[in-house]
Amino acid sequence: MDGILEFLTVLMMVFGLFMLLAGVFTAYFGSGKSRMIGVVLLVIGLVVGVLWGVMCLDSVNVIEVDLSAALWNAFLYIIAGLLGALAAVGVFLVAIMKS
Secondary structure, three states, X not given: OHHHHHXXXXXXXXXXXXXXXXXXXXXXHOOOHHHHHHHHHHHHHHHHHHHHHHHOOOOXXXXXXXXXXXXXXXXXXXXXXXXXXXXXXXXXXXXHHHO
């Protein structure tokens, strides 16, 4: 059960972070309706991230997950995945260019 809670924690925190980033990007570069949509995305990202973070706090203890360890592991996994993907694309491009 601990693995599922850690997975959900990473999922919700990454979801909140990317909604926040998408909202900032859309609100800044958008115009008219898209600017309003950006604000909504920003608010959703903040609410999801803060709410899940508060639920993981020791004082509230709704979700029993070590938040700092889960986020650190998620960061390492994302960086490792990106580096692996970039290395594979690099090898692919070198192979294609050499042929």
